[in-house]
Amino acid sequence: MEISNEIRSRIIEAANQLYQESGSDRFPTVDQVRRAAKADMNTTSMVMKEWRRQQTAAPAAVAVAIPERVQEAMSAALATLWSEAQELANESLAAAKQAWEAERADTDAMRVELAQAFEQQADELDDTRQKLAEAQDAAQVAGEKQQQLAQELAGVTSRLxxxxxxxxxxxxxxxxxxxxxxxEKTEAQQQVQQYRQELEAIRAKMEQQAEQHRAELAALQEQRDTTAQELATVQARSVAQQEAAANRQKDLQAQADKLAAGLEKAQQTAAAAREQVAGLTGKLEVMESQNKELVAALKAQPKAAAPRNRTPAAKKDAAE
Structure with a gap:
């Protein structure tokens, strides 16, 4: 598997940073490096394996000079030299074996880390799938609710x-x-104006009749005074004329009583006219009050149906 230089550099940089943050006490796990480098698990494990091998393979200087004890053994014997050489070879083999054991232990540790990381990643994948399913369910519920809201909005719009x-x-x-x-207000005003004109005409007629009756009464009183004077003159002249004057006086007294009765009747007629005027005035006030109440009722209840096509006679009867 070929790994790009950019991903390899990112993984190594993340591993070095995590290793330095831990104080170079322990190597970072593959999962930690994967999260920091934002790479996949396989690529991270391969690069981490190389990185750990580089960290454990400490550079050792190759001996070019013959060891001092070999030089000393050369003088003793070749067998001793061979023994020493074999001992050195065994020591190198032991060192190589130790290095191999360390590398194998590191590999086993990495394998354990990979297994744990894969398990954790599988758990995260399952969690992500569950959240995705919940999100899809929520989206479906939201879609249904949106559709329901759209229907409710259409109903509200229709009702509006x-x-x-x-x-x-x-x-x-x-x-x-x-x-x-x-x-109706115009008709009522016209009726009120008509009632006022009739009232003024009745009042003027009553005043004219009263004035006429007062004039007749004054004439009768003047005539009675004149007759009384004539009667006194006639009584002074003749007893016969006195009797005639007495009869005349009776006639005048009867006329005066008749005129007084006519005057009283005229006064009663005037009183009746005044009562009629007062009644018409009361009816006028009642009509005006009813008109005001009708206007207030129409303003307070704009949807209430008002009677239509009422005749002036019916309106007058309703007002009375």
Missing amino acids: HEIEAREQAGQQRIEELRAELAE
């Missing part, structure tokens, strides 16, 4: 259109009621 249509119809009805109220 119905309310707007009702409001428009109600506004139109209010305008119609206002027009009817204005028409």
Whole structure:
């Protein structure tokens, strides 16, 4: 498997940084390096294996000079030299074996770390899959809820259109009621004006009749005074004329009583006219109060239906 230089450098850099952070006491695990370098597990394990081999393979200087004891043994015997050489070879073999044991222990440790890392990664993958499934379920629920909200919004929009249509119809009805109220108000004002004119005419007629009766009464009183003077003159002239004057006085007294009765009747007629005027004034005030209450009721209840096409006679009866 070929590994790019960029990924290899990133893994080695992450391993060196983690190794330095631990104080060079222990090697970082493959999973730690994988997370820090953001690489896959296989690539990280291969590069970490090379990195650990480089860390454990300490450089050793190759001896080029003959050891001092070999030089000393040369003078003794070749057998001794061979023995010493064999001993050195055994020591090298022991060192190589020790290095191999260390490398094998490191490999076993790395294998354990890889197994643990793979298990952890598998757990993370399962967790991620579970979260993905939950997210998909949540997305499905959100989609269903969004669809439900869209349906509810459509219903609310439809109801809003119905309310707007009702409001428009109600506004139109209010305008119609206002027009009817204005028409009825105009008719009521015309009736009030007519009642006022009739009241003024009745009042003027009553005053004219009262003035006429007062003038007649004054004429009768003046005539009675004149007659009394004439009667006194006639009584002074003749007893016969006195009797005639007495009869005349009776006639005048009867006329005066008749005129007084007519005056009293005229006064009663004037009182009745004043009562009629007061009644008409009360009816006028009642009509004005009813008109005000009708206006207030229409303003307070704009949707209430008002009676239409009422005749002036029916309105007058309702006012009474």
